[in-house]
Structure formats: structure tokens, C-alpha cells
Amino acid sequence: MAEPANLETAGPLLAGATGEPAAPQAGTEGTSKEAPPADAAKPSGAAEQNPDAAAKPQGEAKPDSAAAPAAGGGTPAATAESAEKGSLNNPHSDVKSVAEEGYKKYMAAGCNGCHGGGGGGGMGPPLTNQVWVYGKDDDTLFRLIALGSDGLQKQGHSRKGSENVVGPMPAQGTIVKSDDDLWKIIAWIRTINPSSAGGSSAAAPAPDAPTPQ
Template identity: 45%
Template sequence: MLHETRLTFTSLLLVSLTALALSACGEKAQPGGPGTEAAAATAAPAASPPAASTPVAAAAPTGGATEAAPSANPTPIPHIDPIKTSPELAAEGKKLYFTAGCNACHGGTGGGGMCPPLINKIWVYGSDDSTLHALIKEGSQAMQTTHGLKRVGHENVVGIMPAFAPILSDEEINKVMAFIHSINPDAGKGETPKAGDAAAPAAAGSGS
């Protein structure tokens, strides 16, 4: 009888100890509880957002064309042989005229638009083939700064003509000029102006 009493007491003692142990475990911080929030509060601060990049200013649009400072030692316009014309060359030149974007400024039929027409007898820097070839190849600023020429016409030109040498070869420029000859029978009949000459102003609307 005494032995059974001891076993019962021992069993009750074990049950009590187990209950105490489980109670102690329940007091530990649970996920998402105050303990977790405290740990989060001591975490490293989030990285600062990257600084905004400095905006790049947009390029200002090209205004009206103005006279550039002439070269102290102007280079003469390179001479070329008179342009050969034929229906085939004119057709090829017309394609190049549109492909290179000449029509955007000078019009689809050379009648002008933002820039001078190509069908007039007098062009801005001279009405000969050599000058027109140099103008297309080198651009209008080179006509003033490199070759020392002054503008003949005083029409309102929106922008400076760029150099087309990067996209058109000499042969292709000649084909474009063959197209210009086909729409302007007087093209190429002028004389190459001398460097530094101030040609008399022509009527508004002078070509190229």
C-alpha cells in the first residue's frame, strides 16, 4: 500500500513539473510579438534613395542663319567638271534628294520651304556647279568660314545647311545635282564667286 502511494505521488510530481515547464515556454516572445518589433526597431536603416540625376538641357533650336566670321586665309572653292545630265542620272539623283532629306527644307520639287528654292537663277553662294557641289558637301558655314564667301540672297533662311559629306559621296552629290539640273535649266550656268567677294544682294527667294 505504501509503495502504491509513493508511485502516485511521484506521478503527480512529474505532471506538476511538466505543467510548470510548459507555462514557462508560453511566456517566451512569439513571432510578430513585442520582441520581434523591438528587433526590427534596431535593424539597420534602409538605404537612402539614389540622388536624382541632373536633367540634361535640351539643345536650343537653330535660329535664322547669320553670317559667320570669314577665314583670314580663305580656301578657293574646289573646281569640278560640269555636271553630266541624263534622265537616268536625274532619276537616281531624285531618289537621293529625298533619301537625304533635301526635300524637307527645299521642297519636293525644289521650290523652297524652310530654306531657299533651287529653281531660281541665282543661288545664295553662286550659281555654278563647283559652288553648289561644295555647298552640299561641306555645308553653308564652310562656305563662309572656310571659303570666305558672303551670302548673295537675303531671304529668311530658318537654319544652317549641314554638310552632307558623311552620307553622300561625291558621285552621289553629282547625281543630286543632275536632278537639280533637270528641274532648273539655268543651274550651273553662273560663275564661281571669288573668296571674300561681297556679291550684290539678289531678290528675296534666291536659291540654295
């Protein structure tokens, strides 16, 4: 008579034969998930040496960089303060070509309040006569408008003529928005005042130069 099979040893064999899943072996649980690549969790390069570098966004702008002013300040006042005396010249040699635009800038800046809508004067001196209180060259006119008469005198300029005025010329170097706008205003003044012909700095004689006989 055959001996009965040992149930303890036959158990695993019967489980495989009936299609039931075998019990997992020790140490094999959770091995079905793929382990992340070895380099994924490891910071590389500068980030490994400096942990703060990884948290800082690349290309981050410095706080003050966007608000930094342009060189020279970008205003006629700044130009008049920094430019060497006698170095300022109107880039618009054909004054008539920009006169209309210069007149618009003149009105927009409120120059008509003192000098009149057509430059004929009022509280301030007329721009149409032959009297040029400090001179008619480009450099002087630019500085006079930008810095005012008090600021011009501080730079060493002195009166060459006189007019009946209410007060000193106020500085307009931050009211007129750009150097080019101011040059166009000066160009317009030259078109309404024939006595300003030859008033560019290039054509004006040096202060101590003898007058040709």
C-alpha cells in the first residue's frame, strides 16, 4: 500500500499546478517599480558644489539694472552741465527743415508764456530783435535755455547786452525733453530772427579773437 504524499512538501507544487499565484518570496516585494536613474537625484556641476545655485533662476535681472539712468542723464540740463564749454553745436544745419517742428516744441514747453506765441516778447525779451543778451552762438543759446540765466552765469558767461525783463530766464533743461528737441527750438528761433545768421558755434569767433578789419 502506497504511503500518502507529504502535504507540507506537496503544497507548493499543487499551488503551481492549479494556477494560483505562488506566495512572494522574501525580499522580492516592490521590485516591480523601476528605480530612478542614479544621476536623477544627484545634483551636478556647480549645483552640487553650491546648493543655492540650483534654487536661483537663471538670467534673473538685477533689481537696479532696469532703472539705471542712461549715460549723461538724457536731458538738455545734463548735457549743458557735462559738455565742455564751446563744444555744443546744432546738428540741424538746415534750420528751415526743422523749424515747424521746433515751433511745436517751443509751444509745448510753454516758452510762449514769456516770449510770446510768435517770439515777439512779453514778460521775457523778444526773440526777433538784434539784442542777444549773452550771445547768439549755438553753445550759449543751448546752455541759456537749459540752465537758465543764473546757471549760465555760474558757468562763467557774462552779459553782452540788456533787455527790459521781469526776472531771470528760468531753466528749461528738464522741461524740454531731449537735446534734439532743444536744437529744433533754436533752429526755429533762427528762422524768425535774421540777425542770428552765422550764430552757430562753428561760425562764431573765439572770445579773444581780433575782429577782421
